[in-house]
Amino acid sequence: MPLAQLEQITLHYVTLDQPRPIGARREEVVMVHGLGANLGFWYLRIAPMLSAYARVTLFDLRGHGLSEMPRSGYGVDRLAADMRELLDHLGIGSAHLVAHSFGGSVAAHFACLHPDRVKSLTLVDTRMRSLQPNLRLRDWAHWPRYRDLMRENGFVFDEDGGEFGIQLFNQMARLRVHEPDRADRLGAMMPSPFSGKNGKRSAMRWLELIERTTALDEFGRAGDVPTDRLPSLRMPIVGLYGEYSQALETARELSRLCEHADIRILPRAGHFFPLHMPEKVVEPVARLLDASWLPQPTAAPAWMHGTVTGLAEPVLLKKT
Known part of the structure; x- marks a missing residue:
């Protein structure tokens, strides 16, 4: 290593x-x-x-x-x-x-x-x-294709929020850690860093990062x-x-x-x-x-x- x-x-x-x-x-x-x-x-x-x-x-x-x-x-x-x-x-x-x-x-x-x-x-x-500067769901032309899929998996988004990607990562990481079967099904349709064999490890690392450091505040500014x-x-x-x-x-x-x-x-x-x-x-x-x-x-x-x-x-x- x-x-x-x-x-x-x-x-x-x-x-x-x-x-x-x-x-x-x-x-x-x-x-x-x-x-x-x-x-x-x-x-x-x-x-x-x-x-x-x-x-x-x-x-x-x-x-x-x-x-x-x-x-x-x-x-x-x-x-x-x-x-x-x-x-x-x-x-x-x-x-x-x-x-x-x-x-x-x-x-x-x-x-x-x-x-x-x-x-x-x-x-x-x-x-x-x-x-x-802004990455809002409401501005993404393809959001309607994924809206129902996200809601079916219990995801809740602020469609006017400025950082859709961060919102998505946070929720997908928690799903991977707590409900891996559902995460596998979702990952087949919407890949993420938390898909695949090592996805749980990456998800846990991400959650540690956003909970224990100032990373979320710094990424955007x-x-x-x-x-x-x-x-x-x-x-x-x-x-x-x-x-x-x-x-x-x-x-x-x-x-x-x-x-x-x-x-x-x-x-x-x-x-x-x-x-x-x-x-x-x-x-x-x-x-x-x-x-x-x-x-x-x-x-x-x-x-x-x-x-x-x-x-x-x-x-x-x-x-x-």
């Missing part, structure tokens, strides 16, 4: 690295998970696939997984500082960053502060509060992405968003602010699409890496050619 004892925190991390041909350049990929999850979000499927192209480093954010859980320090700015300290500790000068959900805000904040250390930035269904710096970023930026995402407003704003960003909307995909569509993350990231020494596939998947043929393909957000 590799632990990095940093200046302010002890973080759990894992590195995946496959042998390279002599003389081949080794690229670095650093992956950041979202709230309630841990490095296992990437570990089973996506990280091993990317390790054919680069050395891949995964880590648990503070308060998550096997990392230390101090009472405070959960703002985006502090979490980005944790990541900087970890990269320094591991001797990683620069890397391609791949991040999901809240982890995308951490990675984007890091990129704005240390652009020379980021070779590319891939944001996977990331909502940035500085671009999308401390040091979000400095959006005034986003237009100055020059590294390749890829944004992958699900058709059913609650963060599409962020995708549109990101497309407007970063003119060179490649922002794609993936059909029939929700917030946790990397769990069952890993190739949708691996393929664009692999193209950002220098993998010329690898055997090339005979044909790239159709969705990567930039054409849109109805709902079978992702929609590229065009500039107007």
Whole structure:
């Protein structure tokens, strides 16, 4: 269990690295998970696939997984500082960053502060509060599809509340701990960090985090992405968003602010699409890496050619 004892925190991390041909350049990929999850979000499927192209480093954010859980320090700015300290500790000068959900805000904040250390930035269904301050159920176009399902499982939501995701995580975590059978049935229809074999452990960790620390107060207010710096970023930026995402407003704003960003909307995909569509993350990231020494596939998947043929393909957000 590799632990990095940093200046302010002890973080759990894992590195995946496959042998390279002599003389081949080794690229670095650093992956950041979202709230309630841990490095296992990437570990089973996506990280091993990317390790054919680069050395891949995964880590648990503070308060998550096997990392230390101090009472405070959960703002985006502090979490980005944790990541900087970890990269320094591991001797990683620069890397391609791949991040999901809240982890995308951490990675984007890091990129704005240390652009020379980021070779590319891939944001996977990331909502940035500085671009999308409110996340209300009433504003989510697909909420009617899930309303009855939520009510049947005893969930009660404030449809005008500003942090739907946090409300959902809290209730799903308690369901996983106290009523696992119902949680399994719900998880089959609505994936979460608390689904699967290790879901109960993640749920218990989340409940400990929100009950014993100041994390809930900090997640939404401390040091979000400095959006005034986003237009100055020059590294390749890829944004992958699900058709059913609650963060599409962020995708549109990101497309407007970063003119060179490649922002794609993936059909029939929700917030946790990397769990069952890993190739949708691996393929664009692999193209950002220098993998010329690898055997090339005979044909790239159709969705990567930039054409849109109805709902079978992702929609590229065009500039107007």
